[in-house]
Amino acid sequence: MGQKTFPGLFFLILSLTFCAPAKSSYFGESEWSGVTESGEEIFFSSLDKDQIALNVYSPDCVPCWKEIPALNFLHEQIQEKFPRKALYLVVDPYQTVPDLPEQAGWGEAFSKAKARMEKEKISRGIHLPILFMKPSFRVKEGALVTATPETLLFETKPLRLYYNFIGSISEETSLDAIRKDPKIEFFRHQFGMDGI
Structure with missing residues (x-):
């Protein structure tokens, strides 16, 4: 009986190894x-990074707005100590521009969102890179991201x-408070930044 069980068990293990679902989108x-x-267009699936974080703004x-000091701090830490990771501030151009009709072309949406975000970058002190998401990404009801x-x-x-x-990850403003914020520690842990 042991001789008949071994081939069956072997084939079961072999099939589970090769038929296991792969990590996927x-x-x-x-x-x-x-x-x-x-x-410049950046495709996230082809970035030469091990992990990326997209903060939707x-x-x-x-x-x-209140989260910007914490995001700037995390971005600086990632750039200095974790070159295989990246943090981006991302915006949905259609959500960023008030009263922009849904049927507006992406070029128009990008142009208007870029002008608005240039002002935001200065007035809010945004230091991390800003990306304007192409239409397969949307901030709206029924999408993956429904709010910011x-x-x-x-x-x-x-x-x-x-x-x-x-x-928000943290709304602390001083560097000392940001460093001590448990939410920042949790983000660091989840993003593989332990030991900073």
Whole structure:
């Protein structure tokens, strides 16, 4: 009986090893791309990073404004100590521009959102890179992101969402308070930044 069980067990283990589901995209994020202020398109699925964080921002969102000092701090830490990670501030151009009709072309939406975000960058002291998301990404009811602020954490290769922070990561303003904020510690842990 032991001789008959071994081949069956072997084939069961072998089939489970090769038939196990691979890590994959669940929200179409592998198609997401954003455009920099200079007009360069960045495809998240082909970025040479191990993890990326996308903080979804809106100029009309007060908690988004309050979160900027913490995001600037995290961005600086990531740049200095974690070159295989990246943090971006992302905006949905259609949500960023008030009264922009849904049928407006992406070029018009990008141009108007860019002008608005240039003012935001100066008035709010935004230091992290801003990306204007292409239409496969939207902030609206029924989409993955329905409101701001929200921070999405992704593993890459393949691009896959693994954690989603709803609301601001921290609204502390002083560096000392930001460093001690338990929410910042939690973000660091989730994003593999332990030991800073």
